[in-house]
Amino acid sequence: xxxxxxxxxxxxxxxxxxxxxxxxxxxxxxxxxxxxxxxxxxxxxxxxxxxxxxxxxxxxxxxxxxxxxxxxxxxxxxxxxxxxxxxxxxxxxxxxxxxxxxxxxxxxxxxxxxxxxxxxxxxxxxxxxxxxxxxxxxxx
Amino acid sequence: xxxxxxxxxxxxxxxxxxxxxxxxxxxxxxxxxxxxxxxxxxxxxxxxxxxxxxxxxxxxxxxxxxxxxxxxxxxxxxxxxxxxxxxxxxxxxxxxxxxxxxxxxxxxxxxxxxxxxxxxxxxxxxxxxxxxxxxxxxxxxxxxxxxxxxxxxxxxxxxxxxxxxxxxxxxxxxxxxxxxxxxxxxxxxxxxxxxxxxxxxxxxxxxxxxxxxxxxxxxxxxxxxxxxxxxxxxxxxxxxxxxxxxxxxxxxxxxxxxxxxxxxxxxxxxxxxxxxxxxxxxxxxxxxxxxxxxxxxxxxxxxxxxxxxxxxxxxxxxxxxxxxxxxxxxxxxxxxxxxxxxxxxxxxxxxxxxxxxxxxxxxxxxxxxxxxxxxxxxxxxxxxxxxxxxxxxxxxxxxxxxxxxxxxxxxxxxxxxxxxxxxxxxxxxxxxxxxxxxxxxxxxxxxxxxxxxxxxxxxxxxxxxxxxxxxxxxxx
Numbered sequence: 060x061x062x063x064x065x066x067x068x069x070x071x072x073x074x075x076x077x078x079x080x081x082x083x084x085x086x087x088x089x090x091x092x093x094x095x096x097x098x099x100x101x102x103x104x105x106x107x108x109x110x111x112x113x114x115x116x117x118x119x120x121x122x123x124x125x126x127x128x129x130x131x132x133x134x135x136x137x138x139x140x141x142x143x144x145x146x147x148x149x150x151x152x153x154x155x156x157x158x159x160x161x162x163x164x165x166x167x168x169x170x171x172x173x174x175x176x177x178x179x180x181x182x183x184x185x186x187x188x189x190x191x192x193x194x195x196x197x198x199x
Numbered sequence: 200x201x202x203x204x205x206x207x208x209x210x211x212x213x214x215x216x217x218x219x220x221x222x223x224x225x226x227x228x229x230x231x232x233x234x235x236x237x238x239x240x241x242x243x244x245x246x247x248x249x250x251x252x253x254x255x256x257x258x259x260x261x262x263x264x265x266x267x268x269x270x271x272x273x274x275x276x277x278x279x280x281x282x283x284x285x286x287x288x289x290x291x292x293x294x295x296x297x298x299x300x301x302x303x304x305x306x307x308x309x310x311x312x313x314x315x316x317x318x319x320x321x322x323x324x325x326x327x328x329x330x331x332x333x334x335x336x337x338x339x340x341x342x343x344x345x346x347x348x349x350x351x352x353x354x355x356x357x358x359x360x361x362x363x364x365x366x367x368x369x370x371x372x373x374x375x376x377x378x379x380x381x382x383x384x385x386x387x388x389x390x391x392x393x394x395x396x397x398x399x400x401x402x403x404x405x406x407x408x409x410x411x412x413x414x415x416x417x418x419x420x421x422x423x424x425x426x427x428x429x430x431x432x433x434x435x436x437x438x439x440x441x442x443x444x445x446x447x448x449x450x451x452x453x454x455x456x457x458x459x460x461x462x463x464x465x466x467x468x469x470x471x472x473x474x475x476x477x478x479x480x481x482x483x484x485x486x487x488x489x490x491x492x493x494x495x496x497x498x499x500x501x502x503x504x505x506x507x508x509x510x511x512x513x514x515x516x517x518x519x520x521x522x523x524x525x526x527x528x529x530x531x532x533x534x535x536x537x538x539x540x541x542x543x544x545x546x547x548x549x550x551x552x553x554x555x556x557x558x559x560x561x562x563x564x565x566x567x568x569x570x571x572x573x574x575x576x577x578x579x580x581x582x583x584x585x586x587x588x589x590x591x592x593x594x595x596x597x598x599x600x601x602x603x604x605x606x607x608x609x610x611x612x613x614x615x616x617x618x619x620x621x622x623x624x625x626x627x628x629x630x631x632x633x634x635x636x637x638x639x640x641x642x643x644x645x646x647x648x649x650x651x652x653x654x655x656x657x658x659x660x661x662x663x664x665x666x667x668x669x670x671x672x673x674x675x
Contacts, residue, residue: 071238071266072602097606098330099635120465121449128445135389135438138331162331169330170606170635171399174293174441178448178466179268196268198293198441199400199606 062190065093068180070196075180076127077194083119083183084146086191087126091144091157094127094176097197098134099167104142106158113154119183123193126153127176135172138162174198200237211262211658215242220463221249228592228658229262233650236603240266241273247463248276252471253284255533255540259592261547262654263601263646267292269466272546275595277531279540280472285460286480287469288451290543291526293444295487297402297435298522298548299570300368300495301581304506305514306428308408311670314509318406319628319671321505326404326498327396328675329632334395336497343387346394347379347439350489351520354496359395360517364499366559367517368492369549376528377489378482382439383446386483389438390490395497399636399675401599402434403572404498407579407667417583417664420565421518429667430506430515431579432498433572434675435524436491443487447480472541481526488525495520518581519568523548523598531593542593550584550596550661558584569596569661571652574645575629575637575672576622580652582661596661600648609644610635618642631674640674 063085068075074097078089095101110133114125126146134140141159162169179196186192205213205227213234215225225245229237241264248258248270255277264273269289278284304311311318327334338346346353351372355362365372397404409427412418423429436443451468454476455461460469470476499517506513526543551558551567558567566584573579577600588594604612615634618641622629631637649666656663 067607069605069607071240071605072272073268074606116449117453121452124449131445132385132389132442135441136391138333164329164331164632168633168635169399170610170633170639172330175445175448177268177289177293178452178464178468181465198268 063089065089065096067093067096073196073198075194075196077192079190079192081190083191084148086193087123087146088144090123090193091127091130094130094173094197095141097173097199098169098171099140101142103167104140105160106143107160109156109158110137111156115152117151120181122151122153123183124176124178124181124195126155130157131173131175133157140167171199200234200239200242202234204242211654215246217249221246223249223254223257225249225258227260227264228654228660230654233262233654237264238266241271244269244271245274247467248274250463251285251467251469252460253278253282255279259595261595261597262658263597263599263651265601267545269464270543270545273597273601274545275543275547275592277540277542277593278472279538284472284541285469286472286477286526286541287467287543288444288447288480289466289468290545291484292524292545293441294435294524295440295443295484296491296522297524298491298520299431299433299572300499300520301518301570302430302499302515303422303518304428304430306510308426308428310510311406311428315628315670318505318509319630321509322404322502322671322673323630325505326501326673328673329636330399332396333392336394337392338394343390344379346493347382347486347489348377349373350492351496354493359497359500364496364517368520369522372492374485374488376482377485379486381479381482382443382486386439386442389442393437394494395501396437397434397498397675398437401574401640402675403575404502404673405431405669406671407431407669409665410668411666413663413665417565420562421568421581421664423665430502431570431572432495434494436487437494439490440487443483447483450476484526488522491522519570521548521568521570544595546598547595548598550588550594552584552586552589552594571597571648572599573648574600574642575640575674576627576642576669577645577648579667581664581667582652582655583664585659585662587659588661591659597651597655600645600651602644603646604644606639609639609641613638613641627669628671629674637674
């Protein structure tokens with residue numbers, strides 16, 4: 060995987076999501092895309108409607124989980140899926156925006172709803188080249 | 200798992216002696232092949248649980264144990280509040296009070312065979328399932344709080360199901376000590392449209408028949424005979440439970456330091472039972488239990504309506520409803536002394552033996568039904584609690600098969616359409632809104648539930664009573 064991108068990693072019962080970015084905001088955005096990809100292919104989702112979220116936590120790791128859980132909450136209550144994310148970070152305060160559309164079961168063929176982001180395999184780290192990685196396991 | 204790390208103390212019992220910061224041993228129940236295949240993470244997580252303050256006797260793992268978050272799935276651990284014992288959101292899981300209920304139908308397999316397609320279509324139409332589905336009931340603020348307090352009792356008062364159902368549900372359908380005031384507005388908002396929905400993943404509603412009877416006396420007491428048709432419903436507390444788990448995991452992680460709890464891993468986030476956070480979680484988690492009980496009660500009502508239309512002579516009576524993601528306050532005898540403990544069962548089923556006062560009267564003499572759900576297209580089992588189990592793992596048994604391969608692997612290996620066709624040829628109708636979801640739940644992606652049940656029976660955790668085979672499966 061290059062400096063920017065997302066992937067899933069192995070967890071027997073659930074699924075691990077990982078994002079990389081040139082900065083922490085981008086890593087968080089990519090991890091959110093990995094979250095979407097647990098449910099369906101992000102390319103199938105049209106970025107029609109924007110939803111704003113904000114959260115804060117005492118450290119980067121808890122903030123990642125909060126960010127993902129904020130998206131999970133919006134997906135669950137708005138019955139939406141998101142394919143584009145933007146994150147702004149200031150200290151431990153996050154403001155983010157997610158673009159997506161209402162779930163269309165026949166078109167999106169969503170596999171599974173996500174219950175929550177967990178602290179399992181939770182990691183937010185900066186590499187020597189300055190790029191960032193952020194990951195955790197989500198419960199499905 | 201590397202078996203050299205364990206003491207093989209009996210044929211189905213393996214022990215990890217306390218080392219490092221472990222306060223008690225870890226005890227795992229399984230046969231040798233299951234143990235060999237068991238994830239190394241179960242070893243690590245069982246040891247971690249054994250390090251938590253106030254743990255009593257041992258950290259236990261059931262034969263279907265696998266890698267969870269903090270606690271292993273298939274983990275059982277009891278804590279004593281008088282000894283600084285803790286309560287853990289991870290030890291209960293995100294899907295609070297996820298469980299299974301089985302309904303007798305009074306029908307025999309041939310009675311259903313001809314109407315199978317109509318039944319499947321009706322159930323798929325009327326029981327909301329899958330990602331983004333909404334229920335028929337939309338709760339306002341007062342209704343939500345009443346539901347969280349009353350559980351299945353509330354549901355029956357609202358016209359969902361029958362008063363006699365309540366005797367066949369743990370806690371008589373209403374968990375006491377629930378505090379809706381400790382459930383956040385966000386959790387309630389997440390639940391607003393989700394009452395009476397199955398959810399997704401491994402949740403299902405199945406029409407099954409009794410394919411084999413292992414213990415005729417107990418089967419008879421449960422009202423089960425070979426060829427009888429039953430309905431099983433597997434689901435939990437939906438968005439509300441997930442949100443409670445999410446929020447308390449965070450508050451427990453943040454406050455652990457204030458309570459001088461040194462966590463081997465953040466994911467073990469917990470709080471002393473006798474602390475503000477601990478008590479708040481207890482109140483919210485119990486409300487989550489009521490949400491799950493109400494949810495399964497509403498789905499039962501919807502199921503009865505469909506049967507009434509398709510096969511009017513059916514009479515759906517609840518056999519039992521048992522949860523496998525809970526923390527319950529229970530009295531257990533330890534070294535001859537009765538103690539009040541908080542027993543976490545994460546992916547483990549309570550299995551009270553004969554004569555236990557909490558088992559309803561007609562079932563009490565044979566022990567509580569322990570319902571073990573299989574995966575899509577495979578067998579399920581009904582077991583009975585044993586007196587021996589009380590001594591082994593606080594009257595607990597396994598809960599299901601557990602995955603043998605990740606969702607990602609399963610999706611690459613199977614196609615939903617082909618699986619549905621293949622199962623249809625074997626007489627099993629699968630209905631699901633998502634073909635991709637079906638592929639991830641392929642029967643081959645799960646461990647053999649029969650091996651897990653056999654080990655639970657042989658280890659004395661619960662006694663095998665009947666095996667159920669699916670006829671119709673509504674999959675989320």
